[in-house]
Amino acid sequence: xxxxxxxxxxxxxxxxxxxxxxxxxxxxxxxxxxxxxxxxxxxxxxxxxxxxxxxxxxxxxxxxxxxxxxxxxxxxxxxxxxxxxxxxxxxxxxxxxxxxxxxxxxxxxxxxxxxxxxxxxxxxxxxxxxxxxxxxxxxxxxxxxxxxxxxxxxxxxxxxxxxxxxxxxxxxxxxxxxxxxxxxxxxxxxxxxxxxxxxxxxxxxxxxxxxxxxxxxxxxxxxxxxxxxxxxxxxxxxxxxxxxxxxxxxxxxxxxxxxxxxxxxxxxxxxxxxxxxxxxxxxxxxxxxxxxxxxxxxxxxxxxxxxxxxxxxxxxxxxxxxxxxxxxxxxxxxxxxxxxxxxxxxxxxxxxxxxxxxxxxxxxxxxxxxxxxxxxxxxxxxxxxxxxxxxxxxxxxxxxxxxxxxxxxxxxxxxxxxxxxxxxxxxxxxxxxxxxxxxxxxxxxxx
Amino acid sequence: xxxxxxxxxxxxxxxxxxxxxxxxxxxxxxxxxxxxxxxxxxxxxxxxxxxxxxxxxxxxxxxxxxxxxxxxxxxxxxxxxxxxxxxxxxxxxxxxxxxxxxxxxxxxxxxxxxxxxxxxxxxxxxxxxxxxxxxxxxxxxxxxxxxxxxxxxxxxxxxxxxxxxxxxxxxxxxxxxxxxxxxxxxxxxxxxxxxxxxxxxxxxxxxxxxxxxxxxxxxxxxxxxxxxxxxxxxxxxxxxxxxxxxxxxxxxxxxxxxx
Numbered sequence: 001x002x003x004x005x006x007x008x009x010x011x012x013x014x015x016x017x018x019x020x021x022x023x024x025x026x027x028x029x030x031x032x033x034x035x036x037x038x039x040x041x042x043x044x045x046x047x048x049x050x051x052x053x054x055x056x057x058x059x060x061x062x063x064x065x066x067x068x069x070x071x072x073x074x075x076x077x078x079x080x081x082x083x084x085x086x087x088x089x090x091x092x093x094x095x096x097x098x099x100x101x102x103x104x105x106x107x108x109x110x111x112x113x114x115x116x117x118x119x120x121x122x123x124x125x126x127x128x129x130x131x132x133x134x135x136x137x138x139x140x141x142x143x144x145x146x147x148x149x150x151x152x153x154x155x156x157x158x159x160x161x162x163x164x165x166x167x168x169x170x171x172x173x174x175x176x177x178x179x180x181x182x183x184x185x186x187x188x189x190x191x192x193x194x195x196x197x198x199x200x201x202x203x204x205x206x207x208x209x210x211x212x213x214x215x216x217x218x219x220x221x222x223x224x225x226x227x228x229x230x231x232x233x234x235x236x237x238x239x240x241x242x243x244x245x246x247x248x249x250x251x252x253x254x255x256x257x258x259x260x261x262x263x264x265x266x267x268x269x270x271x272x273x274x275x276x277x278x279x280x281x282x283x284x285x286x287x288x289x290x291x292x293x294x295x296x297x298x299x300x301x302x303x304x305x306x307x308x309x310x311x312x313x314x315x316x317x318x319x320x321x322x323x324x325x326x327x328x329x330x331x332x333x334x335x336x337x338x339x340x341x342x343x344x345x346x347x348x349x350x351x352x353x354x355x356x357x358x359x360x361x362x363x364x365x366x367x368x369x370x371x372x373x374x375x376x377x378x379x380x381x382x383x384x385x386x387x388x389x390x391x392x393x394x395x396x397x398x399x400x401x402x403x404x405x406x407x408x409x410x411x412x413x414x415x416x417x418x419x420x421x422x423x424x425x426x427x428x429x430x431x432x433x434x435x436x437x438x439x440x441x442x443x444x445x446x447x
Numbered sequence: 448x449x450x451x452x453x454x455x456x457x458x459x460x461x462x463x464x465x466x467x468x469x470x471x472x473x474x475x476x477x478x479x480x481x482x483x484x485x486x487x488x489x490x491x492x493x494x495x496x497x498x499x500x501x502x503x504x505x506x507x508x509x510x511x512x513x514x515x516x517x518x519x520x521x522x523x524x525x526x527x528x529x530x531x532x533x534x535x536x537x538x539x540x541x542x543x544x545x546x547x548x549x550x551x552x553x554x555x556x557x558x559x560x561x562x563x564x565x566x567x568x569x570x571x572x573x574x575x576x577x578x579x580x581x582x583x584x585x586x587x588x589x590x591x592x593x594x595x596x597x598x599x600x601x602x603x604x605x606x607x608x609x610x611x612x613x614x615x616x617x618x619x620x621x622x623x624x625x626x627x628x629x630x631x632x633x634x635x636x637x638x639x640x641x642x643x644x645x646x647x648x649x650x651x652x653x654x655x656x657x658x659x660x661x662x663x664x665x666x667x668x669x670x671x672x673x674x675x676x677x678x679x680x681x682x683x684x685x686x687x688x689x690x691x692x693x694x695x696x697x698x699x700x701x702x703x704x705x706x
Contacts, residue, residue, distance in 0.1 A: 032704060099703065102547055103547050104543075104544065104545075104546070104547055104703045105703055105704065106700040120546070120547075122545050122546065123545050126541070126545030126546045127541075127542055127545055127546030127548060129468070129539075129542070131468070131472050132468055136464065136468065139460075139464060140461060140464055140465075143458070143460050143461045143464075144461065144546065144547070144548065144549075149460055
């Protein structure tokens with residue numbers, strides 16, 4: 001996957017001869033030892049002692065196997081002054097990548113070449129000693145970043161002021177809140193004149209005011225030609241901040257390029273995965289039910305009715321008539337109910353209801369309410385209902401379906417028959433998302 | 448080995464801050480502070496003198512308690528350096544996994560902190576010597592040499608043990624037990640002269656036992672340590688130090704993952 005997208009081709013346009021790469025990674029491979037019997041895969045002291053005398057290469061073959069969080073054959077160059085966002089699901093290798101770039105991890109094979117001074121915010125309070133005061137930690141962190149005592153002292157006031165920690169700087173950092181940790185860490189990192197700033201998700205714990213200040217500072221660094229690598233799940237931030245996005249998946253570069261495009265691809269990939277998870281979970285549940293072979297044993301415990309007419313199956317489909325569990329607000333949802341008539345009935349009504357996962361009823365209707373004339377039913381058949389524009393805000397929902405008599409006598413009632421998700425790029429609040437337009441001074445814009 | 452010495456020098460400010468902190472946090476919140484670190488050798492000296500000298504009528508000479516004390520102080524340095532140093536990498540795992548922290552600094556800090564305690568206790572020993580009516584011998588001048596040799600030895604052992612302990616936590620338990628054994632193999636509560644000839648090699652060739660003797664000789668007896676013995680211990684220390692560096696370097700790239 002990564003190999004099919006040579007990174008050089010998609011890099012932001014710059015004079016080809018003048019590009020200087022501050023991070024240059026060649027065929028990087030990082031595998032972690034299997035955990036289990038013993039770390040490193042050794043079983044006994046004796047084995048360990050014996051293997052101590054073997055060459056490292058032999059060992060690598062014996063004890064290392066690929067696993068989650070690893071990185072496979074990654075070639076990646078980040079030019080000077082770039083602002084790169086790193087996205088990917090949990091365990092895709094993002095943090096491993098950062099640790100390799102900073103040198104905390106050593107690669108199993110391949111090369112990591114970094115030019116310039118790195119300041120990394122890998123994790124909250126990373127490298128801080130809990131019993132030391134903020135001031136002592138500041139000094140130590142400065143030393144570890146390669147500053148001299150004098151340099152640290154000359155910047156001390158500025159660092160503390162930026163972190164807004166003047167009042168607690170002489171308290172041990174174990175008493176700090178996560179926001180304080182982040183402020184101190186970030187403040188130290190940007191005051192060490194980094195050429196490359198690596199930020200792993202930590203900005204999330206800052207309050208709005210401080211995050212704004214950090215962002216100003218990062219903008220300044222970028223103007224000064226520094227390189228930024230941002231790892232986050234906040235896709236909006238990535239889009240705003242980065243001029244290039246790298247999508248890691250299972251330790252490989254799945255895609256790389258302009259933020260909008262890569263983020264869209266990533267989002268739809270995630271939705272597909274989510275849908276597959278929901279479907280495979282349903283299949284498991286169905287398999288369980290069938291193995292128990294008892295219609296009273298619905299796993300959700302909510303099916304009732306006399307079964308003169310039985311609901312045989314329920315599906316939700318997309319506009320292409322394939323099974324679907326993850327929708328967008330604007331999508332059409334087709335609910336497909338298969339029924340079987342055991343004893344012919346009059347006044348049959350099919351109904352459906354949507355609730356939010358927390359149980360809040362969102363919408364409900366049936367063929368009677370919608371004044372649909374039901375023909376006489378016999379044998380087997382299918383009833384479908386198109387919800388033409390779902391119009392729900394992002395979240396998890398459940399679908400109930402039912403067949404009953406007009407007076408309410410239940411033939412078959414399925415509560416929580418289907419779980420589905422709605423995804424949206426908009427951040428509306430509430431439950432429903434009606435189609436709308438804004439008219440500002442007579443100028444109309446549809447959204 | 449030179450590489451690691453250079454690295455330590457580069458991070459001297461860090462080492463300095465960590466050692467200070469290590470000592471300060473140990474006695475935080477206690478009224479008598481540093482005095483507590485003297486209690487342990489004083490109590491042991493009192494008990495050993497009572498038991499061996501008075502109860503068992505063991506004739507260790509008129510200055511038995513001084514010999515015990517002079518042996519106990521370096522022993523306590525050894526034992527706390529080994530116990531804390533072995534666990535040092537594991538205990539500071541968060542520094543190694545989350546930041547680019549120079550791991551070899553940590554065992555060095557453990558050895559150095561324990562050494563500071565040892566050095567600070569020496570004036571007390573001097574007071575005891577004076578109180579016993581003895582002169583402070585000129586051989587105290589040899590102290591820096593013995594201390595340096597001792598420090599090289601401890602650093603080598605701790606560098607290796609702390610690295611191994613990252614992968615096998617058994618090591619720290621093993622060390623605790625071995626120390627009990629080692630204590631009685633060193634001539635602290637008995638003079639080396641009571642050891643029968645056929646067992647004497649246990650004292651002569653055990654660098655820790657030899658060091659114990661050196662301390663007793665220079666601090667109490669006013670005897671210069673034998674050159675051959677000193678050279679032997681120095682060589683052993685250098686070899687142990689080098690081995691420590693090799694073992695540490697062999698494992699150091701895996702620390703961040705194993706912790």
